[in-house]
Amino acid sequence: MNKKANVVIVGASGAVGQELLNILNEREFPINKLKLCATSRSAGREVEFQGKKYIIEETTDDSFNGMDIALFAGGKASLDFGPAAVERGCVVIDNSSNYRMDPEVPLVVPEVNPEDVKWHKGIIANPNCSTIIMVVALKPIYDAAGIKRVVVSTYQAVSGAGKEGIEELTAQTKAVIEGGEYPPNKFAHQIAFNLIPHIDVFKDMDYTKEEWKMVLETQKIMNDDSIAVTATTVRVPVYRSHSESINIETKSKLSAAEAKKVLADAPGVIVQDDISQNIYPMPLFTSNTDEVFVGRIREDNTIENGLNLWVVGDQIRKGAATNAVQIAELLLKYNCLMEKK
Amino acid sequence: MNKKANVVIVGASGAVGQELLNILNEREFPINKLKLCATSRSAGREVEFQGKKYIIEETTDDSFNGMDIALFAGGKASLDFGPAAVERGCVVIDNSSNYRMDPEVPLVVPEVNPEDVKWHKGIIANPNCSTIIMVVALKPIYDAAGIKRVVVSTYQAVSGAGKEGIEELTAQTKAVIEGGEYPPNKFAHQIAFNLIPHIDVFKDMDYTKEEWKMVLETQKIMNDDSIAVTATTVRVPVYRSHSESINIETKSKLSAAEAKKVLADAPGVIVQDDISQNIYPMPLFTSNTDEVFVGRIREDNTIENGLNLWVVGDQIRKGAATNAVQIAELLLKYNCLMEKK
Numbered sequence: 001m002n003k004k005a006n007v008v009i010v011g012a013s014g015a016v017g018q019e020l021l022n023i024l025n026e027r028e029f030p031i032n033k034l035k036l037c038a039t040s041r042s043a044g045r046e047v048e049f050q051g052k053k054y055i056i057e058e059t060t061d062d063s064f065n066g067m068d069i070a071l072f073a074g075g076k077a078s079l080d081f082g083p084a085a086v087e088r089g090c091v092v093i094d095n096s097s098n099y100r101m102d103p104e105v106p107l108v109v110p111e112v113n114p115e116d117v118k119w120h121k122g123i124i125a126n127p128n129c130s131t132i133i134m135v136v137a138l139k140p141i142y143d144a145a146g147i148k149r150v151v152v153s154t155y156q157a158v159s160g161a162g163k164e165g166i167e168e169l170t171a172q173t174k175a176v177i178e179g180g181e182y183p184p185n186k187f188a189h190q191i192a193f194n195l196i197p198h199i200d201v202f203k204d205m206d207y208t209k210e211e212w213k214m215v216l217e218t219q220k221i222m223n224d225d226s227i228a229v230t231a232t233t234v235r236v237p238v239y240r241s242h243s244e245s246i247n248i249e250t251k252s253k254l255s256a257a258e259a260k261k262v263l264a265d266a267p268g269v270i271v272q273d274d275i276s277q278n279i280y281p282m283p284l285f286t287s288n289t290d291e292v293f294v295g296r297i298r299e300d301n302t303i304e305n306g307l308n309l310w311v312v313g314d315q316i317r318k319g320a321a322t323n324a325v326q327i328a329e330l331l332l333k334y335n336c337l338m339e340k341k
Numbered sequence: 342m343n344k345k346a347n348v349v350i351v352g353a354s355g356a357v358g359q360e361l362l363n364i365l366n367e368r369e370f371p372i373n374k375l376k377l378c379a380t381s382r383s384a385g386r387e388v389e390f391q392g393k394k395y396i397i398e399e400t401t402d403d404s405f406n407g408m409d410i411a412l413f414a415g416g417k418a419s420l421d422f423g424p425a426a427v428e429r430g431c432v433v434i435d436n437s438s439n440y441r442m443d444p445e446v447p448l449v450v451p452e453v454n455p456e457d458v459k460w461h462k463g464i465i466a467n468p469n470c471s472t473i474i475m476v477v478a479l480k481p482i483y484d485a486a487g488i489k490r491v492v493v494s495t496y497q498a499v500s501g502a503g504k505e506g507i508e509e510l511t512a513q514t515k516a517v518i519e520g521g522e523y524p525p526n527k528f529a530h531q532i533a534f535n536l537i538p539h540i541d542v543f544k545d546m547d548y549t550k551e552e553w554k555m556v557l558e559t560q561k562i563m564n565d566d567s568i569a570v571t572a573t574t575v576r577v578p579v580y581r582s583h584s585e586s587i588n589i590e591t592k593s594k595l596s597a598a599e600a601k602k603v604l605a606d607a608p609g610v611i612v613q614d615d616i617s618q619n620i621y622p623m624p625l626f627t628s629n630t631d632e633v634f635v636g637r638i639r640e641d642n643t644i645e646n647g648l649n650l651w652v653v654g655d656q657i658r659k660g661a662a663t664n665a666v667q668i669a670e671l672l673l674k675y676n677c678l679m680e681k682k
Contacts, residue, residue: 149643153494153586155536155575169534174518177511193510194625195496195577195584197637197651202616206597206639228643232586232651234496236536237578243536245494245573245586256547275543284535296538298547302490302569310538310573 003332004032006066008090010059010081011073013042015163016095019321020071021049023290027325030332037063039077064090068337069328072096074320078123086122089340091331093124093324097209100125100217107220110326111268112139116223117330122338124327127221128213129319130154130233130242135221136292136318137246137311140266141259142222145305146251149228152214155236155243156199157283160315161186169237187235196235208233241283242315250305256297259307263294268318273297281312289314290322344673345373347407349431351400351422352414354383356504357436360662361412362390364631368666371673378404380418405431409678410669413437415661419464427463430681432672434465434665438550441466441558448561451667452609453480457564458671463679465668468562469554470660471495471574471583476562477633477659478587478652481607482600483563486646487592490569493555496577496584497540498624501656502527510578528576537576549574582624583656591646597638600648604635609659614638622653630655631663 007024011017017038024031036047036056043058057063059077061084064070070085070092072078078094085092099105106116107125112135117124127135134152141147158165164186172192175182184190188198200209207215214231236243254262264271272281273295281293292313300306313319331337348365352358358379365372377388377397384399398404400418402425405411411426411433413419419435426433440446447457448466453476458465468476475493482488499506505527513533516523523533530537541550548556555572577584595603605612613622614636622634633654641647654660672678 151492151588151641151643155496155577170518173514177515177518188619189623190625193578193580194623195579196623197584197586197621198616198619205642206616206637230588230641230643230647230649232588232637232649234584234586234651236496238534238536243538243575245538245575247492247571247573247588275539275547278529278539280538282530282535282537284531296547296573300492300571301546302492302571306571308571308573310575 004030005068005332005337006033007031008035008037008063008067008070009073010037010070010077011075012036012047012056013038013045014073015159015316016073016320019316020073020324023317023321023325025050029325029328035063035067064088066340069093069331071324071328082123089338091120091122091124091338093126093327095126095320095324097128097213099123100127101220107217108327109135109221109323110330111136112221113223114330117327118334118336120336126320126324126327127217129160129315130156130210130244131214131217131221132319132323133242133292133311133313133315134214134244134246135218136268137263137294137309140262140269141248141250141254141307144258144262145254147227147248148251149249151247152229152231153245154231154233156233157238157240157242157315158191158235159240160242166239169239191235191237193237197232199233199235238283240287240314240316241312242319243283243310243312246309246311247300248307248309249303250307253305254307256299260297263297268292269294271295280310283312286312287314288317290318292318345371346409346673346678347374348372349376349378349404349408349411350414351378351411351418352416353377353388353397354379354386355414356500356657357414357661360657361414361665364658364662364666366391370666370669376404376408405429407681410434410672412665412669423464430679432461432463432465432679434467434668436467436661436665438469438554440464441468442561448558449668450476450562450664451671452477453562454564455671458668459675459677461677467661467665467668468558470501470656471497471551471585472555472558473660473664474583474633474652474654474656475555475585475587476559477609478604478635478650481603481610482589482591482595482648485599485603486595488568488589489592490590492588493570493572494586495572495574497574498579498581498583498656499532499576500581501583507580510580532576532578534578538573540574540576579624581628581655581657582653583660584624584651584653587650587652588641589648589650590644591648594646595648597640601638604638609633610635612636621651624653627653628655629658631659633659
């Protein structure tokens with residue numbers, strides 16, 4: 001990775017945008033020129049990066065002139081500007097769901113399917129946060145024993161709903177503790193001291209879009225449509241890091257000890273599983289990290305080849321920003337930036 | 342139910358004891374004589390019930406003289422005094438786990454196996470709270486289509502750990518919001534804005550005792566050892582009502598519409614499932630109720646006969662006190678109190 005890239009961040013003012021900057025810095029991503037863009041609402045704001053000050057510009061088609069990589073933080077910006085970026089020879093790494101299931105667009109988790117970066121046609125999609133966290137834990141199990149079916153229930157932090165989600169949890173919790181009220185705004189119902197079994201909109205068969213993402217994106221990332229996933233996704237009053245209770249039916253038998261070993265050896269995974277010391281992953285202690293934490297690794301004897309895992313990961317870092325920067329690193333590693341036109 | 346009973350509550354000073362009194366009152370349980378007992382620590386405290394004042398007495402073997410029904414709120418009291426109560430012709434309804442798996446002791450959820458009350462030999466066990474909430478929802482599915490396997494992940498409220506659990510969540514949440522700290526005491530780790538995948542002690546195969554209860558008690562209550570249950574139990578920062586994400590493999594096909602119908606018709610169940618109006622069960626709104634709330638009823642097409650449910654119930658009421666009082670009602674209905682000796 002001697003090459004340096006010209007990088008533009010679209011949506012630089014939000015939580016994911018800020019985290020993208022943090023991670024580019026931490027991972028010493030080789031930047032030649034950096035440009036920060038956002039909507040007109042945030043344009044003009046000053047942001048510091050590696051000791052230099054940058055002014056956020058309003059995104060236009062021409063924001064991508066001469067740029068190599070555009071990191072889109074989310075929302076509809078990639079629909080509005082993604083094609084213009086690609087036309088100008090700038091590879092789009094898109095954190096939104098806009099292109100994820102497009103068969104022309106690779107959907108990449110570097111620990112799982114890094115090679116899929118190579119066939120990009122200008123856009124590479126960053127998967128859903130819950131899905132990224134799950135597949136990093138599933139991949140070593142899949143490689144060791146195959147996977148037939150996954151039953152997953154999620155416990156998702158409010159920061160999955162952005163800064164407003166965080167602010168609503170804080171303000172509402174304060175109000176409740178002081179005996180007052182704080183009506184829900186970002187969430188459909190009160191989230192303080194409550195659970196909401198509803199993330200994103202409802203779709204086919206009464207599953208939410210979030211639940212369908214975990215089903216369909218997993219199959220695409222793993223390049224295996226035979227993996228059956230059923231999901232129930234739930235918002236919990238936790239600030240950061242998504243947690244997942246995952247039941248797996250493997251094709252061949254994998255003991256708990258074997259599962260622990262393949263997970264411990266896997267890239268991007270940290271096994272936290274010492275029940276004698278009350279050690280298992282918890283969202284409070286896995287936030288601001290880049291790994292996926294796996295614990296409560298148990299055989300499930302209700303089926304021939306069953307496993308239960310408890311998996312936790314920071315959904316803003318590994319579930320979004322870190323994964324996007326890792327994809328950018330792969331673009332340099334595999335030398336698959338685009339020709340400027 | 343014309344007969345009136347002499348009722349003693351053992352552990353009258355705690356959260357479940359207080360709730361037992363509330364429910365005896367609400368359900369107009371026919372009480373002749375009422376006696377309130379607890380450890381020496383609480384003895385002497387005054388409690389009002391239906392306009393009369395009662396002094397809590399220290400429990401002794403003779404507390405049960407002349408009494409018909411003893412409601413034990415929990416802990417080891419039923420080990421210390423249960424046999425003495427039975428010797429005196431007083432039927433024990435025990436909310437602890439002490440006798441639940443004893444083959445000589447019926448384990449009863451009135452909506453599921455009321456007839457099991459009839460073969461008691463002096464002690465009837467009240468099941469684990471998470472198990473009660475689950476089996477009330479499972480029973481109508483079981484009757485309609487049979488059940489092969491259940492994968493359950495729980496979201497359990499802090500009041501499952503008693504008053505201290507509630508106080509710890511409040512004090513710790515306040516401290517965190519004010520930027521301070523409040524070290525864990527009742528729980529193994531901070532519960533404010535966190536999740537702890539660990540309830541009760543660790544046992545065989547690295548499952549917790551809470552998880553094993555959901556496996557073994559379900560089979561006993563349903564009188565069917567062939568029902569395979571695998572559980573992951575998790576503490577969440579919610580005050581009251583346990584929630585459960587339940588995946589069910591039935592023996593024959595049950596559509597989501599059929600499942601909704603049998604659940605809506607089942608005793609003790611309220612279906613809350615209108616996603617067009619964002620209606621689904623949530624712990625905040627199901628607390629202080631006696632029913633089990635079921636929503637997010639979906640077919641799971643990853644297996645031939647699959648269903649997903651989201652189930653919520655007040656674990657202090659239906660999960661403990663209400664269920665115990667319902668058992669007492671069955672004792673009167675079936676006329677199976679004991680002869681005084």
